Amino acid sequence: MAVPHVHPHDDGPGHGHEHSRDGLLGPRVGRGHPAAAVRAAAPGGETVTLEQRVLAKNEELAAGNRAWLAGQGIVAVNMMSSPGAGKTTLLERTIRDFTGRRPVAVVEGDQETMLDAERIRRAGSTVVQVNTGAGCHLDAEMMRDALTTLAPVPGSLVLVENVGNLVCPAMFDLGERSRVVIISVTEGTDKPLKYPYMFAAADLVIINKVDLLPYVDFEVARCEEHARSVNPGLRVLAVSATTGEGMRDWYDWVAEQY
Amino acid sequence: MSITQSIVDAVCERAAGRPVHTVRVRVGELTAVVADSLRFCFDLTTEGTVAAGAVLDIEQPPGAGRCRACSQDFTLTDLVLLCPCGSADVEITSGRELEIVSMRVG
Numbered sequence: 116m117a118v119p120h121v122h123p124h125d126d127g128p129g130h131g132h133e134h135s136r137d138g139l140l141g142p143r144v145g146r147g148h149p150a151a152a153v154r155a156a157a158p159g160g161e162t163v164t165l166e167q168r169v170l171a172k173n174e175e176l177a178a179g180n181r182a183w184l185a186g187q188g189i190v191a192v193n194m195m196s197s198p199g200a201g202k203t204t205l206l207e208r209t210i211r212d213f214t215g216r217r218p219v220a221v222v223e224g225d226q227e228t229m230l231d232a233e234r235i236r237r238a239g240s241t242v243v244q245v246n247t248g249a250g251c252h253l254d255a256e257m258m259r260d261a262l263t264t265l266a267p268v269p270g271s272l273v274l275v276e277n278v279g280n281l282v283c284p285a286m287f288d289l290g291e292r293s294r295v296v297i298i299s300v301t302e303g304t305d306k307p308l309k310y311p312y313m314f315a316a317a318d319l320v321i322i323n324k325v326d327l328l329p330y331v332d333f334e335v336a337r338c339e340e341h342a343r344s345v346n347p348g349l350r351v352l353a354v355s356a357t358t359g360e361g362m363r364d365w366y367d368w369v370a371e372q373y
Numbered sequence: 374m375s376i377t378q379s380i381v382d383a384v385c386e387r388a389a390g391r392p393v394h395t396v397r398v399r400v401g402e403l404t405a406v407v408a409d410s411l412r413f414c415f416d417l418t419t420e421g422t423v424a425a426g427a428v429l430d431i432e433q434p435p436g437a438g439r440c441r442a443c444s445q446d447f448t449l450t451d452l453v454l455l456c457p458c459g460s461a462d463v464e465i466t467s468g469r470e471l472e473i474v475s476m477r478v479g
Contacts, residue, residue, distance in 0.1 A: 160394065160479040163387060167380050169398070169471045191466035254375065282405055286376070286471075310403040345452045347461045 133359045145154070167279040173287055176255035180262065180290025190372045191258075191273040193289055195313060196297035197306075201323040203231050205297060206274055206354040207238040207363075212366065214239055218271035222261040224253040231276065241265060252283035255290055272369060281310040291294030292372050299324040300333040307342040314342050317366060319350045376406055377414035385422050388478050391410075395425035395477040403436040403452060403468030436468030451470055 168174065184191050196202050210219050222243040223232045232315035235317065243265045245257050253275065267273050274293060275282040296317040299305050301324060307314040314320065320342050322335055339351045354361035384396050396415075400406050408431045415429045436449035440456035440463055447457060454463035 136416070152374065154412065160477055161391075162475055162477050163476045165387060166474045169376060169383075169473055172379060172382070231451065250375065252375075283375075286405060308453070315452050344461065345454065365435050 116143075135139050136239065139213045151296040159224045167345060170286070172286075173255045176259055177288035177290040180255055180258050181292075183262070184290060184292070187267070187269045187275055188373075189267055189269065190293075191275060191289070191291040191370070192369070192372070193275045193284070193291040193294045194297060195277045195281065195284045195317075196279060197281050197302065199299045200279070200299045201281050202276050202297055202300065203234055203355050204277070205321070205323060205354070206240075206276060207234060208356045208359065208362060209274065209369075210235065210238040210240040210320050211363070212296055212362065213272065214298070218268050220265050220267040220271055220273050222253070222258065222273065222275040224251070224266065224276055226278060235276075241267070247278055249332050251278055251280045251291060252287050253277050254287045257289075258289040281313045282304075285313040293318040295319045297321045298338070300335075302333075304332075304334045304338045305341060307338065307345060311345040314349070317346065317349060319352065321365060323356055324350065325353045325356045325360060336358075374418070376415050376471070377411060377418045380415070381418045384424050384427075384476055385472055388423050388476070390423060392477040393419075393476055393478050395428045395429040395430055396424065397432065397455060397474040397476065398476050399432045399434060399470045399472045401434045401436065401468035403449060403465065403469040404471050406471065408433065412453065426460055430467045434467050434470055437466045438463040441468050 119221050153332060159329060167350045174336070194202055219240045221235045223235060223242055223244045224247060225231055225244070226247055226249070229244050243261045245253060245261050247253065249259070255280060258275070268371050294317045296313055297365040298320065300322060303309070335353055342349050342351060350368065352361060352364045354365055356362065380396065380398060383454060386394055389433050399409065400408060400457060411431065419425050419427055428455050435447060438449045438454060440458060440460050441464050442460035443458040445456060446466070448470060449465065455461055456463055456466070
C-alpha cells in the first residue's frame with residue numbers, strides 16, 4: 116500500500132535566493148559576544164538573507180502527510196491535553212463504540228513506555244507507539260513514520276494522542292485534519308487563559324470527566340467563555356468518557372470531519 | 374528545543390561549511406517562544422557545528438490586531454482577542470512571526 120511520501124529537500128519559500136547584503140547587521144554584530152565579534156569583523160564576511168519560517172521543514176512534511184491522508188479519505192485528529200485529562204480513556208471508549216462502524220487507528224505519543232499503546236490495542240485498534248524521549252511533542256516527521264508503520268486503511272479515522280503537554284504540541288503541525296484539546300473538570304476553569312496558544316490553535320475543546328462535576332469546583336460555562344476569548348469560533352463539548360455522557364456529540368463531530 | 378534545532382539545521386545547511394557569526398531571527402511576542410530560552414538552547418544546539426559561538430539576534434515584533442467590526446488597529450499583549458469596541462472578531466496582524474531572517478557567515 117502507498118505510504119506518505121514527501122521530499123524534505125524540496126526548495127521551499129526562502130530557498131535559492133542568496134543576497135549579499137554586507138553591513139545590514141553591522142551595528143548589531145557581535146553584541147555581547149567578543150569571540151563572534153572578532154570573527155564577524157574579518158574581511159570577506161557575507162550576510163545571507165534567509166527569510167524563511169523556522170518550522171518550514173516541519174510544515175513541508177505536514178503538507179505531505181495532509182495530502183496523503185486526504186487522498187486516502189482518512190481523517191486524522193490531533194488530540195492534545197495535559198497529562199491525566201483522560202485522553203486514553205476517551206480513545207478506548209471511542210474505539211469500542213466505533214467497532215463495526217469505521218476502522219480506527221491510533222498514533223500514541225508518550226515520552227516513555229508502551230503502556231498506553233497496550234491499552235489501545237486491548238480496546239481493539241491498530242496502534243503505533245511513538246516514544247519522543249526528551250521531546251515534549253510529536254512532529255510531522257514522527258507522524259509520517261507512524262503512518263508508514265500503521266498503514267491505516269482508506270476511510271479510517273486516525274486518532275493521534277499527542278504527548279501530554281499544553282504548550283509545545285500547539286506549534287507543530289502534523290498534517291492532521293483537526294485539532295482537539297481535552298481538559299478535565301479536575302483542572303482549573305481558567306486553563307484556556309493559562310495556555311492560550313493551545314486553545315487558539317484548536318478546532319474543538321472536549322471538557323471531560325463531567326460525571327465528577329458535583330465534587331469539584333469547575334464552571335463549564337465559564338471555561339467555554341475563556342476558551343472563546345482566545346478563539347471565538349471554537350466548538351466545545353462536555354463529555355464523560357467513563358459514563359458515556361455526551362460521547363454521541365463527539366462522534367457526531369468526528370462524522371462532520373469527513 | 375526543537376524550535377532551536379530547526380533554526381540551527383536551516384542555518385548550517387545554508388552555511389555550507391562556512392563559519393556562522395550571527396543569526397538573526399524574528400520571534401513575535403504572541404508566540405509561545407521565550408527569547409531567553411531560545412538563546413540558552415541556541416548555545417547548546419550550535420556546539421560542535423559551524424554556528425558554534427554565533428550570536429543569536431532576536432527581533433521581537435509586538436502583538437497587534439485589527440478589529441473586523443470597527444476596523445480599528447490596536448496593540449495586543451496576549452491572545453485574548455478583544456477590541457476596545459467590545460468585538461472579539463479580531464485579526465492578528467503582528468506578533469505571530471517565527472522566522473529566520475538572515476545570518477552572517479565567512
